Amino acid sequence: MDKFEKLHGIAAPMPLVNIDTDMIIPKVFLKTIKRSGLGVNLFDEMRYDREGNELPDFVLNKPQYRNTQILVAGDNFGCGSSREHAPWAIADFGIKCVISTSFADIFYNNCFKNGILPIVLEQHHVDLIMEDAGKGENARITVHLETQEITTSDGEVIAFEVDAFKKHCLLHGLDDIGLTMEKETHIDAFEDHHGTHRPWV
Amino acid sequence: MSPKTLYDKIWDAHVVHEADDGTCLLYIDRHLVHEVTSPQAFEGLRMAGRPVRAPEKTIAVPDHNVPTTLDREKGIDNEESRIQVEALDKNAKDFGIHYYPVSDVRQGIVHIVGPEQGWTLPGMTVVCGDSHTATHGAFGALAHGIGTSEVEHVLATQTLIQKKSKNMKVEITGQLNPGVTAKDITLAVIGETGTAGGTGYVIEYCGEAIQALSMEGRMTVCNMAIEGGARAGLIAPDQTTYDYVKGRAHAPKGAQWEAALNWWKTLFTEDGAHFDKVVTIKGEDIQPVVTWGTSPEDVLPITASVPSPEDFEGGKIDAARRSIEYMGLTPGQKLTDIEIDTVFIGSCTNGRIEDLRAAAEVLKGKKVKDGMRAMVVPGSGLVRAQAEEEGLADVFRDAGFEWRLAGCSMCLAMNPDQLSEGERCASTSNRNFEGRQGYKGRTHLVSPAMAAAAALTGHLTDIRDLI
């Protein structure tokens, strides 16, 4: 997994609330057995017409947002299914950070496994960044994971929370499985104990 | 020691290791696998040369992509769908996990097969790369959906890295009125709390109205905990649970049954245990409900009318405007005036035998409205067989319903069972998202009885007018 340190750029605004995983990556694209290549179909039904032509009004089709690495979205982003295809599509498109007032739980977790930083902020802070995002080229923001700070285009600094373990993994690009394997003796011991006490499991 | 909740107890029984910051390694008792969210995980194992740590605790079944038409032994037409199912066939074989292939009568929707086969038991931790894993919480099992990276993590280590969620109690007091079902309870709760209301919580459903539910009804309630944003839903096990579990293929037997029962009986929330949030709804206040919009929180009693965007606040105003437009509705229109093209009865929410019984009860001796497309997709091959035996299949066929084979089908329309543009469906599934049942398809979520009623009248219908 790539390391995540710092981002500086334009954020794309998607103020809609309850953007669900079916909007992020419609199910027709879940039939892949690979992780990569989903970026072109990110937000497919909002982004293209049925013939596959880009809809010019959709935010990621606008020239200033085509290469954005930051998305700022309405409440409860990523609700719906557990499909990791959603963060795969987001990462494959090139987005590395999503900012909202709230995220669906599974989606939030899935982001970290794919080098994406989801940031939860208070409504008024999301509003500030949404405003910056609306200005396109004229307003770049900075997301700094180490210091857990976002700097708006006006220089205002907004602190954000992130779980220490998740931050550590993201900063160093660490893979969970490898880390857990280091605790294998604990798992062995648990299984021994569990096997005696709850043999029906 | 302070009193514990049911969630606390199950959690504590599964902690393998706890780090200083509270991050836990949690042991997983059952891992359910389906074809859509697992290929990349098995591929990851192969690339790292890792085996499945506990194949005997891992159960796989294809459900999302499988055709449900009666000629399905001829194979899957769509190449990508076929490849996914074949990949699961191969992965199950290569890694030696329990498998119910398409040809097996026990095949069905993963969340129906697990309980049916006795894989899901009280007090367990159950995960699956699927958000509706919450279903298994009906047994007093801590069950939740995970992403594919976590699927790989569980396959490799039989554990998950977790932080404990907060406790929420949802109490449904008293009794339900006639015509009101488990589906109405779970939708009414989401209507009350919103789709993000449960975020960060594990919900325990309790109260007289919950205790009175069958296991099927309890599974319906827990199934949609995720639509309320919760990590999992739980119901404490009781005699109803034990009676359901006993004798199932993989349930404990003999002395092990007794030992298990002794432990299960300790699985309840102790008096005075702390909940971070409490929601109480009177059973008598719940009415048969239906969704009007494109989020499960867009729920109203069937007697209500389509709202107007101005009825809402903040970001929800735009979302409601978008929903109403997408759904092709007019504010102020009575919900019972909404005409329906299609009725879908099935899914892991309402594809169990009791759901089929409830729908058949309404349909008995009647015919669906002319031009109505109506289908029943049983949740598993065994549900289907039982419905045949009870004569329900004949009721459906005689009424003009298609009687299908088991699978997810039009719940998410990954197979050919899809709505066309603008087609409007009364559906017993769990999600009314844009495009969920087909591109530009329109979904109204309802209970099985209400779906059957809509099939007869051709419009959304208050079931109480038919009973």
Ligand code: SF4
């Ligand atoms: S029936 Fe629907 S919700 Fe349930 S597992 Fe299948 S697709 Fe998911």
